[in-house]
Amino acid sequence: MVTGVAPIEEAGPGQVTFLANPKYVRFARESMASAIIAKDRVEGARAAFLLSENPYLAFACVVELFHPPVRRPAGISPAASLHPGARLGKDVTVFPFVVVEEGAVVGDRTVLLPGVIVGKGAIVGEDCLFYPHVVLYHDVRVGSRVILHAGCVIGCDGFGFAPSGEGYRKIPQVGTVEIGDDVEIGANTTVDRAVLGVTRIGRGTKLDNLVQVGHNVTIGNDTVIAALTGIAGSCRIGNRVRIGGQAGLAGHLEVEDGIQLGGKCGVAHTLRASEARVWSGVPAIPHPTWLRMAMLLPKLPELFRRVKHLEDAKIPKGEK
Amino acid sequence: MVTGVAPIEEAGPGQVTFLANPKYVRFARESMASAIIAKDRVEGARAAFLLSENPYLAFACVVELFHPPVRRPAGISPAASLHPGARLGKDVTVFPFVVVEEGAVVGDRTVLLPGVIVGKGAIVGEDCLFYPHVVLYHDVRVGSRVILHAGCVIGCDGFGFAPSGEGYRKIPQVGTVEIGDDVEIGANTTVDRAVLGVTRIGRGTKLDNLVQVGHNVTIGNDTVIAALTGIAGSCRIGNRVRIGGQAGLAGHLEVEDGIQLGGKCGVAHTLRASEARVWSGVPAIPHPTWLRMAMLLPKLPELFRRVKHLEDAKIPKGEK
Amino acid sequence: MVTGVAPIEEAGPGQVTFLANPKYVRFARESMASAIIAKDRVEGARAAFLLSENPYLAFACVVELFHPPVRRPAGISPAASLHPGARLGKDVTVFPFVVVEEGAVVGDRTVLLPGVIVGKGAIVGEDCLFYPHVVLYHDVRVGSRVILHAGCVIGCDGFGFAPSGEGYRKIPQVGTVEIGDDVEIGANTTVDRAVLGVTRIGRGTKLDNLVQVGHNVTIGNDTVIAALTGIAGSCRIGNRVRIGGQAGLAGHLEVEDGIQLGGKCGVAHTLRASEARVWSGVPAIPHPTWLRMAMLLPKLPELFRRVKHLEDAKIPKGEK
Numbered sequence: 001m002v003t004g005v006a007p008i009e010e011a012g013p014g015q016v017t018f019l020a021n022p023k024y025v026r027f028a029r030e031s032m033a034s035a036i037i038a039k040d041r042v043e044g045a046r047a048a049f050l051l052s053e054n055p056y057l058a059f060a061c062v063v064e065l066f067h068p069p070v071r072r073p074a075g076i077s078p079a080a081s082l083h084p085g086a087r088l089g090k091d092v093t094v095f096p097f098v099v100v101e102e103g104a105v106v107g108d109r110t111v112l113l114p115g116v117i118v119g120k121g122a123i124v125g126e127d128c129l130f131y132p133h134v135v136l137y138h139d140v141r142v143g144s145r146v147i148l149h150a151g152c153v154i155g156c157d158g159f160g161f162a163p164s165g166e167g168y169r170k171i172p173q174v175g176t177v178e179i180g181d182d183v184e185i186g187a188n189t190t191v192d193r194a195v196l197g198v199t200r201i202g203r204g205t206k207l208d209n210l211v212q213v214g215h216n217v218t219i220g221n222d223t224v225i226a227a228l229t230g231i232a233g234s235c236r237i238g239n240r241v242r243i244g245g246q247a248g249l250a251g252h253l254e255v256e257d258g259i260q261l262g263g264k265c266g267v268a269h270t271l272r273a274s275e276a277r278v279w280s281g282v283p284a285i286p287h288p289t290w291l292r293m294a295m296l297l298p299k300l301p302e303l304f305r306r307v308k309h310l311e312d313a314k315i316p317k318g319e320k
Numbered sequence: 321m322v323t324g325v326a327p328i329e330e331a332g333p334g335q336v337t338f339l340a341n342p343k344y345v346r347f348a349r350e351s352m353a354s355a356i357i358a359k360d361r362v363e364g365a366r367a368a369f370l371l372s373e374n375p376y377l378a379f380a381c382v383v384e385l386f387h388p389p390v391r392r393p394a395g396i397s398p399a400a401s402l403h404p405g406a407r408l409g410k411d412v413t414v415f416p417f418v419v420v421e422e423g424a425v426v427g428d429r430t431v432l433l434p435g436v437i438v439g440k441g442a443i444v445g446e447d448c449l450f451y452p453h454v455v456l457y458h459d460v461r462v463g464s465r466v467i468l469h470a471g472c473v474i475g476c477d478g479f480g481f482a483p484s485g486e487g488y489r490k491i492p493q494v495g496t497v498e499i500g501d502d503v504e505i506g507a508n509t510t511v512d513r514a515v516l517g518v519t520r521i522g523r524g525t526k527l528d529n530l531v532q533v534g535h536n537v538t539i540g541n542d543t544v545i546a547a548l549t550g551i552a553g554s555c556r557i558g559n560r561v562r563i564g565g566q567a568g569l570a571g572h573l574e575v576e577d578g579i580q581l582g583g584k585c586g587v588a589h590t591l592r593a594s595e596a597r598v599w600s601g602v603p604a605i606p607h608p609t610w611l612r613m614a615m616l617l618p619k620l621p622e623l624f625r626r627v628k629h630l631e632d633a634k635i636p637k638g639e640k
Numbered sequence: 641m642v643t644g645v646a647p648i649e650e651a652g653p654g655q656v657t658f659l660a661n662p663k664y665v666r667f668a669r670e671s672m673a674s675a676i677i678a679k680d681r682v683e684g685a686r687a688a689f690l691l692s693e694n695p696y697l698a699f700a701c702v703v704e705l706f707h708p709p710v711r712r713p714a715g716i717s718p719a720a721s722l723h724p725g726a727r728l729g730k731d732v733t734v735f736p737f738v739v740v741e742e743g744a745v746v747g748d749r750t751v752l753l754p755g756v757i758v759g760k761g762a763i764v765g766e767d768c769l770f771y772p773h774v775v776l777y778h779d780v781r782v783g784s785r786v787i788l789h790a791g792c793v794i795g796c797d798g799f800g801f802a803p804s805g806e807g808y809r810k811i812p813q814v815g816t817v818e819i820g821d822d823v824e825i826g827a828n829t830t831v832d833r834a835v836l837g838v839t840r841i842g843r844g845t846k847l848d849n850l851v852q853v854g855h856n857v858t859i860g861n862d863t864v865i866a867a868l869t870g871i872a873g874s875c876r877i878g879n880r881v882r883i884g885g886q887a888g889l890a891g892h893l894e895v896e897d898g899i900q901l902g903g904k905c906g907v908a909h910t911l912r913a914s915e916a917r918v919w920s921g922v923p924a925i926p927h928p929t930w931l932r933m934a935m936l937l938p939k940l941p942e943l944f945r946r947v948k949h950l951e952d953a954k955i956p957k958g959e960k
Contacts, residue, residue: 401754417737419755437753455790476849481824481864489697491703494703494707517647550850552866568885586886609938616940623943623947627947
């Protein structure tokens with residue numbers, strides 16, 4: 001009888017856990033869990049094994065079984081501010097201090113937690129979940145089944161200023177943002193509206209917390225971007241791209257489908273998948289080259305000494 | 321007849337567009353736009369050309385013609401919380417769930433969008449535009465025509481803790497923040513109040529999203545700072561400085577007027593304009609040196625092999 | 641008679657200031673302050689000296705004397721939304737537009753500034769101070785005397801997605817967050833809830849603004865982490881660790897007690913204090929090695945030339 005799920009370090013009798021990262025094999029061996037979802041049986045472990053080609057995915061399904069997503073009861077808080085010219089679908093839930101402005105549309109069953117702001121003319125799909133204090137600026141469009149975490153801001157002005165004789169003049173940012181279905185965006189992440197046209201985030205793409213997406217960026221489908229990454233204006237990121245944390249991309253470049261970027265890398269020009277699948281470093285170079293380079297960097301002082309030694313040997317002392 | 325503006329990849333008949341980045345010349349050639357603002361005529365293009373020494377600036381003016389900034393109608397929402405001891409100027413607009421605390425002053429025609437918090441004794445100038453959920457802590461001072469984007473926080477405590485025998489003791493942050501006229505600050509950016517004295521952001525300076533400004537920092541006029549940059553306490557940044565994204569500045573240093581810092585650079589000591597105008601790398605060095613270095617880094621494994629080869633050649637095999 | 645405190649550049653008659661950073665000795669010399677707290681007397685200075693082994697700590701105490709923390713008057717705003725099933729302790733202060741959801745508990749004397757959201761079942765200790773728009777997701781637990789700055793988000797979903805045949809499947813994040821006593825967390829910082837189990841931040845630890853803490857991370861006691869740092873999932877950070885700004889830690893690694901990480905460093909594997917106390921660079925290496933390496937990097941072009949020269953010398957011109 002299995003009654004719950006737990007991490008592999010803590011799972012006990014009656015609990016199911018999973019093993020995906022080889023670092024945790026030792027925990028599997030000692031585990032008192034009733035069952036472990038894994039790719040292969042672990043020698044010497046007591047638990048029953050549930051074998052899966054993709055243990056992490058299988059585990060996701062099991063967690064959902066034990067923790068079915070709570071559907072909050074439908075209802076509109078009287079403490080929300082809904083413009084008479086806004087349209088809410090069926091069974092929309094609106095918590096206190098939510099604002100839905102004129103001309104905005106919110107799809108069926110979408111949940112707006114406290115303090116969410118849906119700007120003038122913004123359009124939100126069905127079955128979305130917006131956590132507290134999410135802000136949609138005017139006219140942005142969000143697909144269905146989109147999850148936006150607390151404090152994320154969609155459609156703020158891009159960073160566009162033209163140097164003039166005295167200081168800078170603001171370029172009005174009159175474009176918008178379009179977010180596809182099944183996107184999830186992390187807490188306090190910011191997505192700029194286009195100067196003209198559209199900043200686009202494709203279907204199924206996931207952004208972590210504190211990510212910055214500049215104006216007129218296009219991100220494809222099923223791309224994942226880790227925290228604190230910054231993408232400058234007009235970049236085109238492909239489908240199924242994976243970007244590590246704190247990566248930075250200069251403006252007006254392309255990252256092709258399926259490319260992976262290491263954490264902290266700095267991309268200064270277009271990256272082609274034909275050249276390398278994985279890129280690292282500042283500026284980003286193919287990952288294998290970067291790895292070799294990174295291993296040699298600490299030996300640089302030694303190399304300088306060795307070269308000095310060769311130079312000294314070349315010139316007999318008396319001739320110096 | 322021109323009826324609107326559009327980006328160069330999309331502009332069609334009846335639309336005006338612009339060309340500033342040489343990467344986009346091919347779009348100009350194929351464009352169906354009625355007119356293109358550019359520095360020079362593009363050979364083979366069908367569009368009419370509007371020549372300008374500063375096409376980006378000219379374009380800014382044209383966008384404004386077609387999209388004049390909407391002045392939101394004046395009015396105070398009954399769902400806002402205004403302390404009787406707060407003073408609002410003429411034609412201030414206050415949206416629902418705004419809080420203006422005791423002793424705060426808000427200048428004429430300033431617009432406070434939903435959820436803006438103006439702390440005790442904070443002073444805000446005229447014609448400002450604060451997007452949803454902007455937070456001003458107590459006593460900060462903001463100039464006129466300032467734009468603050470959603471979720472930005474002005475005047476939070478600086479990161480000051482004195483190590484004591486057991487753990488840390490908080491240094492009360494009793495200074496404030498002063499923001500000059502015509503400043504624009506991006507979404508979810510944070511500006512710490514001074515421990516004593518003032519954190520200052522000068523007239524016309526623009527901060528992008530997710531920037532961190534530490535306590536007692538001084539930033540001059542007409543400086544631009546891109547997203548995810550962090551400036552540690554007590555730095556002095558000059559006028560007309562340009563800082564790329566994800567740059568980091570250690571505390572108590574100076575960056576002189578007119579200097580440019582590359583994206584992701586790390587500044588560890590004062591930078592003098594006389595030494596170099598553009599700096600890059602970690603730690604930051606003059607940009608031309610950095611460029612040469614960056615090009616050679618991937619060749620480091622080869623260099624190690626070449627040195628090994630020289631060493632081997634020097635010592636005849638039999639003598640080893 | 642001393643009536644106030646001021647920074648050393650500005651302190652005048654009747655004010656006390658402090659000297660901790662040797663860079664500021666020249667200001668001490670010229671200061672008109674009535675008294676300076678310092679480790680040693682400064683030759684030629686007019687001010688009285690208050691000598692202390694830890695001038696910064698002594699100064700913290702003096703600032704507190706002149707600026708005793710204002711205890712906001714107790715009271716519950718009628719414009720807050722408190723679920724009947726929430727429990728508030730004695731003398732809790734609740735500002736307008738605060739939401740405390742079902743089953744949440746708020747300890748005695750805690751202050752919730754405007755727009756704070758305390759999620760379902762969240763538990764908050766005594767004497768806490770939460771600035772505007774702080775968001776606690778459901779079921780997180782916060783100790784006593786905790787300060788959370790504006791816009792910080794505690795308990796948002798970790799970034800967990802299992803690749804499936806078509807795109808990604810969300811791993812439900814069903815764990816929680818526990819924050820110890822005397823913790824302070826900066827503005828717009830984000831702390832993810834655990835996928836299972838607990839994300840933990842130990843007693844007395846201080847996080848700066850815009851920090852990202854991933855799911856299932858454990859941070860010890862009295863650790864300080866500067867702005868824009870990112871800590872990926874399942875990291876274990878020890879006690880009294882000091883992390884510079886914009887540092888990045890890959891997932892599933894350990895940083896032992898007392899270690900210091902330089903700003904912008906990138907940690908890719910577990911760091912042992914026995915190997916080095918201070919680490920820098922990407923990937924992080926012991927700081928002294930990094931320093932030597934960083935000094936030599938700009939000389940890389942010269943080194944390539946020197947090696948070329950040696951190679952040319954080896955092969956007499958005629959033989960090439």
